[in-house]
Amino acid sequence: MTAALPLLPRIAEATSVDEVWSIANEFYRDLGFTRANYGFTRYLHARTNIGDPDDALFLTTGDADYVRQYFSNGFYARTPVYHWAVVNTGACTWKWVKDAFEAGKLTPDEADAVRYNAALGVRAGISISFPETTTRSKGALGLVADAGMGHDQVEAIWEARQTELLAVAHMMHLKLIILPQPTAKRSLTERQRQALEWVADGKTTQDVAMLMEVSAAMVEKHLRLAREALSVETTTQAVAKASLLNLIFQRIAKAPQAVKH
Numbered sequence: 001m002t003a004a005l006p007l008l009p010r011i012a013e014a015t016s017v018d019e020v021w022s023i024a025n026e027f028y029r030d031l032g033f034t035r036a037n038y039g040f041t042r043y044l045h046a047r048t049n050i051g052d053p054d055d056a057l058f059l060t061t062g063d064a065d066y067v068r069q070y071f072s073n074g075f076y077a078r079t080p081v082y083h084w085a086v087v088n089t090g091a092c093t094w095k096w097v098k099d100a101f102e103a104g105k106l107t108p109d110e111a112d113a114v115r116y117n118a119a120l121g122v123r124a125g126i127s128i129s130f131p132e133t134t135t136r137s138k139g140a141l142g143l144v145a146d147a148g149m150g151h152d153q154v155e156a157i158w159e160a161r162q163t164e165l166l167a168v169a170h171m172m173h174l175k176l177i178i179l180p181q182p183t184a185k186r187s188l189t190e191r192q193r194q195a196l197e198w199v200a201d202g203k204t205t206q207d208v209a210m211l212m213e214v215s216a217a218m219v220e221k222h223l224r225l226a227r228e229a230l231s232v233e234t235t236t237q238a239v240a241k242a243s244l245l246n247l248i249f250q251r252i253a254k255a256p257q258a259v260k261h
Helices: 007-013 017-030 064-072 080-087 095-102 108-119 151-176 190-200 205-212 216-230 235-244
Strands: 035-041 057-060 090-093 125-129 138-144
Touching: 007 017, 007 151, 017 035, 017 057, 017 151, 035 151, 057 064, 080 095, 080 108, 080 125, 080 138, 090 095, 090 151, 095 108, 095 151, 125 151, 138 151, 190 205, 190 216, 190 235, 205 216, 216 235
Parallel strands: none
Antiparallel strands: 035 057, 035 138, 090 125, 125 138
16 A cells, blocks of 8 residues: 555545546556546436436546547447446456457447457456445446556556555545536536525525625526526526535635735
C-alpha cells in the first residue's frame, strides 16, 4: 500500500470530478494503465440501458476519437466486460474474455466487440464493478493495459498490487458520486440552485420570493429554467433529480482573496 496510501487523503479532499480523476490516474498510469474508463449511472434498467446518457457520468483518459467510438456511439454496451460489470460486483482481469472468445462462448455481438477492441489496441486489462446502495445505480472502472502488455503481465500486476488498485478505485468512486456532476446540459445558475434548495426545504413560492428578495414571478422563472435544464416536467422532479446529481446543497468553494500589502 506504500504507493497508494498518500493518494487516498488527496482524493478524499479533492473538490472536483476532474481533480479526483487526475489523482487516481496518476496511480493507474504508473502501473501500466494509461487508458482508463469510468462510468456511473443512477438510472440503470435492463442489462444494457443506463437511462438518459446525459444523466450518466462518463470519464476517460482516451482522446476525442476514442470517446466518440467508445461512448458516444454506445459501443461500450456491446462489450463482454460491460455486461459482466452490470451483473457483478467485484473485480477481474480480462483473461476470461480471451478464454471465452477462443472457446466460442461469447455472443456474436460480444465477439465482434472483442475484435473491434483488439483493432484499437484494447486487449488486456482489469474491470472493477463497485457495490451500490440503490437498485438502479451502477458504477464501474475499466483499466486498459498499455500497448505491449499481455494478459500474463496484467495477471502479475493484479496479483502483486490488487489491494492498492482496489483501495484507490473505491476511494475514487465514493468521492465521485458525491460531487456535482459536470455536464453542460444539466448546469444550474446560482439563483436556480437557490430556488430549488428552498423548495426542497418546504418553502412556498411566496416564501422563496421573500428569502431571495425577488418577486414571485422571478422565482417561477428560476424554477421553470431549472426544470428545462434538468429535462423534467415538475419542480418536484427537478428537486429530486438535482439532489441525485449533487447539483444542490453543495458547498461552493470560494476564490481566495488577494492579500493586500
